[in-house]
Structure formats: C-alpha cells, structure tokens
Amino acid sequence: MLFKPTDDNQQSYHEQGYLVVDKILPPDQLPPLHQAFDDIYHGIFETGVTPDEVNWQHGTGDPSLTRQICNGWKANRSIACVVLNEDLARSIAQLAGWSGIRIMIDNLLSKPPGARALGYHQDSSYLSWFTPSDLISCWIALDDTTQVGGTLEFATHSHQWQKGVPVGEFHGPDDYQKPMQLAAKHEGVQPHIKYVQVKAGGGSLHHGWTWHGSGANESAIPRRALVLHLMRSDAAYDPDQLAQGIGPIYSRYKHLADNQLDENHFPILWHENGTRTQAIDDYLNPPKAT
Ligand SMILES: O=C(O)CCC(=O)C(=O)O
Numbered sequence: 079m080l081f082k083p084t085d086d087n088q089q090s091y092h093e094q095g096y097l098v099v100d101k102i103l104p105p106d107q108l109p110p111l112h113q114a115f116d117d118i119y120h121g122i123f124e125t126g127v128t129p130d131e132v133n134w135q136h137g138t139g140d141p142s143l144t145r146q147i148c149n150g151w152k153a154n155r156s157i158a159c160v161v162l163n164e165d166l167a168r169s170i171a172q173l174a175g176w177s178g179i180r181i182m183i184d185n186l187l188s189k190p191p192g193a194r195a196l197g198y199h200q201d202s203s204y205l206s207w208f209t210p211s212d213l214i215s216c217w218i219a220l221d222d223t224t225q226v227g228g229t230l231e232f233a234t235h236s237h238q239w240q241k242g243v244p245v246g247e248f249h250g251p252d253d254y255q256k257p258m259q260l261a262a263k264h265e266g267v268q269p270h271i272k273y274v275q276v277k278a279g280g281g282s283l284h285h286g287w288t289w290h291g292s293g294a295n296e297s298a299i300p301r302r303a304l305v306l307h308l309m310r311s312d313a314a315y316d317p318d319q320l321a322q323g324i325g326p327i328y329s330r331y332k333h334l335a336d337n338q339l340d341e342n343h344f345p346i347l348w349h350e351n352g353t354r355t356q357a358i359d360d361y362l363n364p365p366k367a368t
Pocket of ligand 1: 201217290291292305
C-alpha cells in the first residue's frame with residue numbers, strides 16, 4: 079500500500095471533510111480486483127460465502143444502474159487482501175486520529191458507460207447503529223476517473239453541516255445533487271464541489287458526515303471503485319439504535335448476551351497495541367490443497 083498520511087493530510091481531512099489521494103494501491107493490484115469484480119457480478123463467489131448484500135447480478139440487474147455489492151471481502155480473497163490490509167488500515171486510522179480500526183462494510187461499485195447517478199448522502203445517516211458512531215470511508219478508484227465519467231464528488235466542509243436523516247433515492251435519482259443542495263440552503267451556504275479525478279489506484283477518504291454522491295457516467299470507460307467504510311475498534315452495537323430497528327442484515331450478527339461486535343464479521347484490522355483480529359491472516363492465506 080502506498081498511502082501514508084502526513085500532518086498536512088490530517089489537517090486537510092479534518093478541515094475539509096475529505097482528502098483526495100493520488101496513490102492508494104500499486105498498479106499490480108488492479109487486475110486481480112477487476113477480475114474479482116467480474117466474478118462477483120457473475121455470481122462467482124471464490125470462498126463459497128455470499129456477500130452480505132448482492133444488489134446487482136448479470137442477467138437480472140437493471141443495466142442503467144450503478145452495480146453494488148456489500149461485503150465482497152467475505153466472497154473473494156483479492157477483495158479481502160485490500161479491505162483487510164493492515165498497512166492501509168493503519169494509515170486510515172492515523173488520518174482519522176484513532177488508536178484502532180475495524181471494517182464495518184465494504185462496497186463494490188461499478189458504473190459502466192451510460193449508467194445513472196448515485197444520490198448525494200451522508201454515510202453516517204445510514205450507518206450509525208454502533209457506538210461510538212464515528213465513521214471514515216476510503217474510496218479506491220479501479221479506473222481513471224473524471225467528472226464526466228461520474229466520479230465521486232464531495233461538498234467541501236459539509237461534515238460540519240447539520241446531521242441529517244436519509245432522504246431521496248440512492249440509486250439513479252433524477253437530480254442526484256438535490257438532497258445536498260437542500261442541506262446547503264438550510265446552512266445558508268453556496269456548496270463548493272470537489273471532484274475526485276485520479277488515476278486508477280488513487281482515490282479519497284471522507285468523514286461519515288460529509289455530503290457526497292456521483293453523476294452519471296457519460297464517458298466511454300467504466301468507473302469501478304472499491305470502498306471501505308470503517309469504524310473505531312472499540313465500537314459496539316448501540317442498544318438505543320437496536321431498539322429502533324437497524325434492519326435484518328447487520329443485526330443478525332448481534333451476540334445473544336452482549337453488544338460486542340463479532341470479529342468474524344467486523345474484524346479489527348489494526349490497533350496500536352497489536353490486537354489485530356487473528357483469524358484474518360489465516361483467511362487471507364489458506365493452506366494449499368494437496
Ligand atoms: O462511488 C460512488 O459514486 C459513491 C460512493 C459512496 O457513496 C461512498 O464511498 O460512501
């Protein structure tokens with residue numbers, strides 16, 4: 079992994095609510111990830127485990143939508159090698175200023191030429207069923223990205239705006255910026271938009287309350303991205319949120335007797351005291367069949 083945050087990066091991330099990074103992954107890691115995306119969207123799950131959310135498959139998925147799979151790391155080891163990577167996790171934790179970090183969910187997003195937009199949103203308005211509810215996301219471009227190609231975009235400083243509730247459509251809305259424009263109006267500010275335009279292997283990191291979304295892909299090349307949504311290593315289920323209902327997918331991993339997050343589903347990727355989830359390395363390097 080190539081990304082090592084500097085003090086300036088940290089300051090910029092906390093001020094703006096995001097950081098754009100030229101190089102997160104080396105080029106030789108891209109072809110296995112492209113293959114993994116292809117396999118997963120064709121229903122080929124290398125490990126035999128189905129991802130937690132399969133929102134698009136070849137043959138049945140709406141071709142005009144951006145394709146989405148959640149927790150591809152459970153299905154494919156090329157994805158897992160990035161999502162569970164300790165060096166990357168350490169760098170992300172250092173950027174956030176955390177002493178330990180765990181994966182909450184990954185997202186495999188694929189927006190082929192002609193595919194529609196993804197609506198602006200704040201991740202934490204969907205993903206705050208844990209406490210402390212701090213969230214950081216790492217978005218890794220697997221193709222060169224451009225504004226016309228529907229790259230990720232951020233409203234600068236918007237992590238300091240009001241914490242909203244989910245509004246509008248995520249997949250293929252007519253006016254993808256509308257929820258953010260309304261939020262900006264409520265703040266009394268004119269939004270300043272930053273487009274993440276990087277070479278494949280670059281990307282960005284953003285705060286859980288930063289408004290972001292992406293336009294339609296009006297270019298001739300695909301726009302694939304691997305996204306890691308991460309929480310602090312000391313996060314646990316929030317009983318108040320559980321009582322309100324957090325949906326069937328992530329509540330099913332709740333222990334009967336306590337609120338601890340199960341490390342099989344939410345592994346600790348790095349901690350300054352060395353307590354990375356032990357099973358990760360066996361999972362990434364299974365014994366060879368004889
Ligand atoms: O890739 C996109 O267009 C949206 C990504 C996103 O919502 C996220 O990284 O949280």
